[in-house]
Amino acid sequence: MSETGVIHDIGYQRYEGPRLGRGAAVLALYVHGLRASFGFGRSAKAKIFPWMVAGIMLLVAVILAAVRSQTGQTIFTYVQFDDQMAWLIIFFVAILGPELMSRDIGSNTLPLYFSRPLRAADYVAAKFAAMVTAVWLLLGVPQLIMFLGAAFTTDDGAKGVWNEFLDLAPGWGYSLLWALLFSSIGLLVASLTGKRAFAAGGIVAIFLLTTPIVVVLSVLPSSAANHMAGLASPMSLIAGVGQWLSNEPESMSGLDLGRFGPIYGIEAVCLIAACLLLLLARYRKVAAL
Amino acid sequence: MSTVALITARGLFGRRRALILLPLPLLLIGLAAICRAYDLPGDQWGEAVIVGLGFAVVLPVVSLIVGTGVLGSEVDDGTLVHILTKPLPRRDIILAKYAVAAGASAVTSAVPLFVAGVLADSAKFGAALAVAAVVGAFAYSALFVLLSLVTRRPVLLGLVYILVWEGLLGRFLSGTRVLSIEQYVITIANKINPSTILDSEVGLGTAVIMSAVFVVGCTLAAINRLGSFSLAGETS
Numbered sequence: 001m002s003e004t005g006v007i008h009d010i011g012y013q014r015y016e017g018p019r020l021g022r023g024a025a026v027l028a029l030y031v032h033g034l035r036a037s038f039g040f041g042r043s044a045k046a047k048i049f050p051w052m053v054a055g056i057m058l059l060v061a062v063i064l065a066a067v068r069s070q071t072g073q074t075i076f077t078y079v080q081f082d083d084q085m086a087w088l089i090i091f092f093v094a095i096l097g098p099e100l101m102s103r104d105i106g107s108n109t110l111p112l113y114f115s116r117p118l119r120a121a122d123y124v125a126a127k128f129a130a131m132v133t134a135v136w137l138l139l140g141v142p143q144l145i146m147f148l149g150a151a152f153t154t155d156d157g158a159k160g161v162w163n164e165f166l167d168l169a170p171g172w173g174y175s176l177l178w179a180l181l182f183s184s185i186g187l188l189v190a191s192l193t194g195k196r197a198f199a200a201g202g203i204v205a206i207f208l209l210t211t212p213i214v215v216v217l218s219v220l221p222s223s224a225a226n227h228m229a230g231l232a233s234p235m236s237l238i239a240g241v242g243q244w245l246s247n248e249p250e251s252m253s254g255l256d257l258g259r260f261g262p263i264y265g266i267e268a269v270c271l272i273a274a275c276l277l278l279l280l281a282r283y284r285k286v287a288a289l
Numbered sequence: 290m291s292t293v294a295l296i297t298a299r300g301l302f303g304r305r306r307a308l309i310l311l312p313l314p315l316l317l318i319g320l321a322a323i324c325r326a327y328d329l330p331g332d333q334w335g336e337a338v339i340v341g342l343g344f345a346v347v348l349p350v351v352s353l354i355v356g357t358g359v360l361g362s363e364v365d366d367g368t369l370v371h372i373l374t375k376p377l378p379r380r381d382i383i384l385a386k387y388a389v390a391a392g393a394s395a396v397t398s399a400v401p402l403f404v405a406g407v408l409a410d411s412a413k414f415g416a417a418l419a420v421a422a423v424v425g426a427f428a429y430s431a432l433f434v435l436l437s438l439v440t441r442r443p444v445l446l447g448l449v450y451i452l453v454w455e456g457l458l459g460r461f462l463s464g465t466r467v468l469s470i471e472q473y474v475i476t477i478a479n480k481i482n483p484s485t486i487l488d489s490e491v492g493l494g495t496a497v498i499m500s501a502v503f504v505v506g507c508t509l510a511a512i513n514r515l516g517s518f519s520l521a522g523e524t525s
Contacts, residue, residue, distance in 0.1 A: 045442075049442070049445050087452050088452075088453075088457070091448060091449070094445070095445060195365075196444070197357060197358075197362075197365075197443070197444035198309070198354070198444075200445055200448060201309075201350060201354045201448070202309060204448055204451075204452065205309075205313060205346065208345075208346045209312075209313060209347075211341065211342075212338050212341045212342035213320065215337035215338075215341065216320050216324055216338065219333050220323075221329075
């Protein structure tokens with residue numbers, strides 16, 4: 001009756017079904033992270049903050065679409081919409097980062113995760129993917145509403161809809177850039193502490209305190225410093241990348257890139273990569289710092 | 290009462306956590322020093338550094354972290370019970386913790402603002418900024434101590450106040466400025482030493498009276514709230 005390797009067979013039934021491997025664990029963590037981002041599967045209290053932000057964004061998008069269909073004038077383009085909503089995105093990241101990262105540290109669930117066939121890289125990848133998706137949805141869905149509003153009131157038939165879509169696609173790409181950069185920074189800050197309160201405060205502080213540096217650099221008496229001023233803050237960095245990629249010399253953000261456009265692109269990529277590498281390094285050890 | 294204050298101060302500064310209070314003031318002083326080193330006129334960078342960073346970020350964020358930390362961290366890990374079961378009036382507990390929070394935030398934000406003010410204009414301007422920052426620290430701390438008793442997520446609610454109410458709505462809707470501590474602080478500093486760097490939107494009377502209302506009202510509400518405080522465990 002008793003097999004080799006079993007010290008006591010106390011008669012429990014064995015599990016003989018299929019064993020899902022790493023892939024399923026990552027997928028489960030991703031889906032759980034995405035649901036937790038918007039408070040699904042949680043109490044009503046957990047839904048207040050994410051849905052407050054999402055509600056404001058959707059409301060603004062509906063107003064913009066309505067104004068455009070009634071009066072025909074465009075207040076914000078798809079790209080400008082992201083720039084104008086920057087403060088709300090910061091707040092959303094400050095909600096999500098601690099929710100996804102600090103919660104696991106604070107409630108000591110990390111040792112449980114890592115006792116599965118899940119590696120540190122899988123954990124980081126699943127959380128990052130969940131947060132990028134959530135932030136992108138926060139921006140992309142209002143942009144879709146603006147698109148629908150414009151598409152249904154166009155005068156040129158299918159051609160007008162297609163032209164509008166060509167405006168929307170870069171807007172979605174721009175939203176993805178926001179999501180990638182803000183998620184990587186937010187997750188890195190949140191992974192350093194198990195207290196959600198401190199993580200949220202830290203994320204907001206990081207994003208807000210970099211803005212005045214941009215202003216200071218842009219008044220310094222050096223044209224190189226002025227052109228590269230936007231590099232100092234994530235918000236102006238993204239605006240700079242968008243400006244460089246769309247080849248617009250000037251935009252509403254008031255940045256003057258000069259010939260330093262490629263540097264903005266390089267820094268954005270390096271910043272995202274550096275944050276993810278630091279996250280991986282941080283999860284080589286489970287304990288809170 | 291002094292023991293409660295001592296424990297609170299030790300909980301605040303005794304851990305490595307206190308180090309996150311350092312970079313914000315240092316950045317403020319550093320930026321002001323860089324601008325000064327390049328001999329830029331104060332009104333070119335003063336608004337971004339002093340108002341944009343000092344009054345809009347350093348003062349509220351430091352007050353938020355400290356103000357929600359003095360009570361909130363004890364509520365979170367349950368050690369508040371040990372203080373509540375001592376034969377102390379709840380009023381004394383709140384007052385001691387509030388004094389520590391307001392004092393710590395006032396020092397952390399007033400000193401760098403004083404230095405930045407000296408570098409931007411004159412010692413008198415620096416003193417005006419420091420006085421205003423102390424008033425602001427007391428008003429913000431009272432609000433955030435109350436928030437940490439009213440809700441389980443005081444930091445997020447405090448961030449809503451700082452980011453959405455003062456930051457976003459304060460820029461577009463002038464009516465919300467009457468209930469914005471940031472505007473009181475700017476007004477008080479501007480009245481003590483008028484300067485082109487500061488742009489006050491509310492009257493001095495409103496600013497002083499409303500600051501006092503925030504301090505007294507929030508402290509009384511917090512005392513009242515702690516009087517019937519229950520430590521029911523809930524996780525959300």
